Each structure stands twice: as C-alpha cells, then as structure tokens.
Amino acid sequence: MISTNARYQLSIEFEFTNEERNALRDALATVNVNPYRFYDAFVHQVTGIVASCAVPERFAAYVAGLAERDPVQQPVIWIGNAPVDEGVPPFDFDEPVKSKYELKKTFIAEGFLAIFGVMRKTPAIGYINVNDGDVFQDIYPKRGLQNSQSQKALQAIYFHKDLANHFVRPDHVYMLGMRSDPVNEVYTAFVRNIDVLEAFNEVEQKQLRSYDFYTPFDDLTVNGGNRELGDADRHPLLSGENDIRFFENRTAGLTPEAERIVDKLKQVLHQVKHRVFVRPGDFVCVYNNYAVHAKEVVRVGDEETLRTRWIIKTVNVNDLAPHAEHMIAGTTHLVNG
Numbered sequence: 252m253i254s255t256n257a258r259y260q261l262s263i264e265f266e267f268t269n270e271e272r273n274a275l276r277d278a279l280a281t282v283n284v285n286p287y288r289f290y291d292a293f294v295h296q297v298t299g300i301v302a303s304c305a306v307p308e309r310f311a312a313y314v315a316g317l318a319e320r321d322p323v324q325q326p327v328i329w330i331g332n333a334p335v336d337e338g339v340p341p342f343d344f345d346e347p348v349k350s351k352y353e354l355k356k357t358f359i360a361e362g363f364l365a366i367f368g369v370m371r372k373t374p375a376i377g378y379i380n381v382n383d384g385d386v387f388q389d390i391y392p393k394r395g396l397q398n399s400q401s402q403k404a405l406q407a408i409y410f411h412k413d414l415a416n417h418f419v420r421p422d423h424v425y426m427l428g429m430r431s432d433p434v435n436e437v438y439t440a441f442v443r444n445i446d447v448l449e450a451f452n453e454v455e456q457k458q459l460r461s462y463d464f465y466t467p468f469d470d471l472t473v474n475g476g477n478r479e480l481g482d483a484d485r486h487p488l489l490s491g492e493n494d495i496r497f498f499e500n501r502t503a504g505l506t507p508e509a510e511r512i513v514d515k516l517k518q519v520l521h522q523v524k525h526r527v528f529v530r531p532g533d534f535v536c537v538y539n540n541y542a543v544h545a546k547e548v549v550r551v552g553d554e555e556t557l558r559t560r561w562i563i564k565t566v567n568v569n570d571l572a573p574h575a576e577h578m579i580a581g582t583t584h585l586v587n588g
C-alpha cells in the first residue's frame with residue numbers, strides 16, 4: 252500500500268483468519284440459488300445465515316462497530332482475507348458478463364457482498380441500464396468498452412464518485428478483489444473529501460458550490476440503453492457539508508473561474524490520494540458521499556492478465572425508502588434508470 256498523505260493512514264482493519272474465512276465460506280456455500288436469476292431468494296437465504304449465527308463472532312462484532320464510525324474521517328474500509336470463489340476461469344474479453352453467467356458456478360463472493368450489506372443494514376441496488384439490472388457487477392475489462400470511463404475499462408478510470416449525477420446515488424460502494432496480477436501495478440485510489448476541501452479557501456469553496464459545472468451521464472448508464480435518460484443537469488462540485496460531485500476529465504466548468512477550480516481540484520486529488528493494491532480476498536468499501544475513488548494503472552507487466560483483472564462489486568444505500576419512487580414497479584431494489 253502506498254500512502255501519500257500522513258493525515259490519513261489506510262490499512263487493513265479487519266483480517267479474517269483462514270479458519271474464520273473457511274467457516275464463512277462454508278456457510279455461504281449452503282445458499283442454493285443463483286443470485287443473477289433469483290436475487291430475492293438469494294438475499295433471503297443469506298439473511299438466514301446471519302440469523303443462524305454462522306457468521307464468525309469476531310467479524311459480526313467488527314461489523315456492528317461500523318455503526319459508530321465517522322465516515323468523514325474514515326470513509327474507506329479495508330478488510331483482508333475475505334472468502335471468494337476459487338479457480339474461476341478468465342471471462343471472455345468480448346462478453347465478460349455473459350461469460351460469467353456460463354463459467355461461474357459458485358456464488359461465494361456474491362454471498363459475502365450480500366451478507367455484508369445485510370449485516371450493515373445497507374441494502375444493495377441494481378440499475379436497469381447497468382448490466383441489465385444485476386446487483387452484483389464486475390469491474391472487468393471488456394473489449395467494446397475498453398477505452399470507456401466505466402467498470403469495463405482496460406486502462407485508468409479517473410477520480411469520481413459512483414453514479415454522481417444519477418437520480419439514485421448510492422451511499423456505499425463495496426468492492427471485493429477476485430483476481431489481480433501483481434506484475435501489473437494497478438491500484439484502486441481513494442481521496443477523502445475533507446482532505447480536498449482543506450486545500451480550498453472560503454471564496455473558492457463558494458465557487459465549488461455554484462451550479463457552474465456539467466458532467467455527462469456515466470458511460471455505462473448511457474450504454475445500457477434500457478431507458479433513455481436525456482441530458483444531465485448543471486451541478487455544483489460541492490454540496491452539503493463535504494459531498495464532492497466530480498468526474499475527473501469529464502466534469503467541465505462552464506465559466507472561466509469554474510474551469511480554473513476544476514483544474515485545481517484535479518491537482519489536489521492527486522496530492523492527497525491513497526493507493527490500495529486490491530488482492531483476491533481484499534474487501535474495500537468506500538462511503539460514496541465522503542470520498543472519491545479511481546483506478547490507476549501505473550505499470551503494465553502483462554497485457555494478457557490485465558484483461559482478466561477482476562473486482563466484484565455492489566452499490567448500496569443507507570435506506571431504500573427515499574428511493575422507492577424510482578424503483579421498477581414490483582421490486583424494492585431495481586432502479587428504473
């Protein structure tokens with residue numbers, strides 16, 4: 252792990268012992284439905300595992316403690332040695348999601364993401380325009396989107412907040428490492444929003460709060476094509492106490508001052524970032540309203556394995572109720588957009 256900011260140290264804060272990991276893996280292996288076909292049943296069964304006390308006690312206590320966490324100060328959670336599926340073959344570069352449906356026959360990683368969402372009371376959501384509504388999504392390169400700024404990019408994904416200009420913005424992003432070749436220096440980078448704001452004076456912060464910025468909708472949301480979303484709105488870069496809405500190299504300032512602020516913001520992000528090399532079993536969570544993140548490709552040692560780098564993820568909310576009007580009728584978790 253490379254840390255560039257002495258004020259905030261990122262390190263693994265909970266690590267499963269092999270025994271704990273295996274116990275949880277075995278419990279998750281009892282779930283007998285495919286989460287891509289029967290999502291509600293999958294979550295129902297995972298919830299049953301929590302109720303049956305099959306979750307290692309030390310982990311249950313750790314997760315319960317997260318309720319007390321101050322996300323402003325600690326917006327990134329890093330857990331090590333989490334259970335994942337072993338021996339899943341690489342997916343097809345042209346159609347990685349379809350390939351996953353065919354090749355991935357166990358659902359341990361999905362179970363872990365689901366159980367963490369249940370234990371933390373942060374339900375996962377899917378978007379009808381993103382992977383046809385799948386809750387479990389892959390950060391996995393795809394030929395047709397390799398040059399996009401999406402989870403299917405082959406190269407870097409610039410700093411951003413997930414789904415920042417969508418009408419349903421997730422509160423959390425949960426990412427579980429599945430495959431990464433250490434010869435490729437590819438990092439998931441994080442920036443705390445408070446570290447950014449410290450670099451801006453009062454006048455600049457006022458500019459950050461003006462509606463002088465524009466970000467096009469995410470590549471994946473537009474590419475999904477199930478529902479036409481029209482054009483994105485003008486927005487401030489900073490709202491609330493320290494919510495940063497920004498996509499590096501996509502968000503544009505609409506006035507010369509706004510452009511200058513965008514340039515400065517970009518510089519600051521790279522001054523205060525932290526990098527994590529996500530290994531299989533590394534589980535990294537970011538509070539989406541208190542930090543921004545990126546994928547940084549520093550050095551490629553093997554082009555072939557770069558195409559098979561894989562992180563499985565969900566996006567989650569603190570409460571489904573405020574988003575109910577945007578859900579596909581008859582579902583509680585599927586956003587119509």
Ligand SMILES: [Fe+2]
Pocket residue numbers: 411412413544
């Ligand atoms: Fe992201």
